Amino acid sequence: MSVVVDVLALGCLLTGAFLCLTAGLGLVRFPDVLSRMHAGTKPQVLGVLLVMVGAAIRLHGWSATWMLLLVAVFQMLTAPVSAHMVSRVAYRRRHVRRDLLLVDELRTAEAQDSVHRGDEPADAPPDGRVQPS
Amino acid sequence: MDVVSVIAYALLGGGALLALVRLALGPSLLDRVVATDTLLVIIAAGLAVYAGLARDPTVVPVLVVVSLLAFVGSVSIARYVGGMLIRSAAEEPPR
Numbered sequence: 001m002s003v004v005v006d007v008l009a010l011g012c013l014l015t016g017a018f019l020c021l022t023a024g025l026g027l028v029r030f031p032d033v034l035s036r037m038h039a040g041t042k043p044q045v046l047g048v049l050l051v052m053v054g055a056a057i058r059l060h061g062w063s064a065t066w067m068l069l070l071v072a073v074f075q076m077l078t079a080p081v082s083a084h085m086v087s088r089v090a091y092r093r094r095h096v097r098r099d100l101l102l103v104d105e106l107r108t109a110e111a112q113d114s115v116h117r118g119d120e121p122a123d124a125p126p127d128g129r130v131q132p133s
Numbered sequence: 134m135d136v137v138s139v140i141a142y143a144l145l146g147g148g149a150l151l152a153l154v155r156l157a158l159g160p161s162l163l164d165r166v167v168a169t170d171t172l173l174v175i176i177a178a179g180l181a182v183y184a185g186l187a188r189d190p191t192v193v194p195v196l197v198v199v200s201l202l203a204f205v206g207s208v209s210i211a212r213y214v215g216g217m218l219i220r221s222a223a224e225e226p227p228r
Contacts, residue, residue: 010137013182017144020175024151027171033163036155040171051178055185064190068181071200075174078204082170085211090163093214 005057012054019047032097033090041083048075138186145179166210173203 026039052072056065090096098104149172156168177199180192 009185013141013185014137014144016178017141017148017182020148020178021144021151022148023171024148024155024175027155027168028151033161033167036164037167040152040167044171044174048174048178048181051181051185055181058185058188059190059193060188061190064184064193067193067197071177071181071196074197074200074204078200082204082207082211085208085215086163086166089211089215093161093163 009054009057012050012057016047016049016051016054019043019050023047031100034087034096037083037086037090041079045075045079048072134186141182141186142179145175145182149175149179162210162214166207166214170203170207173199173206177203 023040023044026043027036030036030039049072052068056068059065059068152168152172152175156165156172159165159168177196180196180199184190184192184196
């Protein structure tokens with residue numbers, strides 16, 4: 001029984017660590033802020049949840065379990081909020097590869113707004129000259 | 134057990150190293166914000182992996198603090214960049 005529980009916990013820990021590695025890979029490989037943030041939030045949250053489950057199985061005592069549960073709930077509450085805020089600012093500052101977007105529903109609201117502003121990175125082409133097809 | 138701990142720490146270290154690469158390369162401020170957020174969450178996951186593997190519950194409160202810090206940091210930098218956006222829009226001449 002205890003061997004089964006230990007194997008389950010170690011499997012959770014290893015899967016969570018692997019998902020953290022995929023989050024880092026996605027951060028390095030993906031082309032712009034929105035997709036990097038996608039890689040940095042979604043597999044990341046699942047990996048942290050799995051690591052918390054594994055640690056809660058391995059640790060003895062209820063206080064550590066409740067604290068790990070608190071961390072997990074907090075992660076699930078705050079990751080969408082911070083991702084939303086970062087992505088909104090990224091879209092407004094045009095850190096977005098618009099030539100890679102298939103659907104851009106905010107395009108009409110910002111269409112007249114084609115001025116360079118501040119610290120656009122080199123990989124975000126400005127508004128006017130991105131119509132490949 | 135040793136094999137499992139080596140593999141888990143290697144995976145977490147690889148993820149943290151890749152997040153550091155993005156933090157160093159990242160062309161804009163927001164890339165660095167996303168990389169810092171991911172790096173802090175990987176650090177929290179590493180602390181939890183240590184707590185689970187060593188059966189050592191003393192690092193668990195640190196984990197709560199680290200996850201709080203990640204959220205507060207990324208949200209405050211996002212609001213700061215948004216404030217720069219509002220100010221630069223106000224300083225533009227009307228066309």
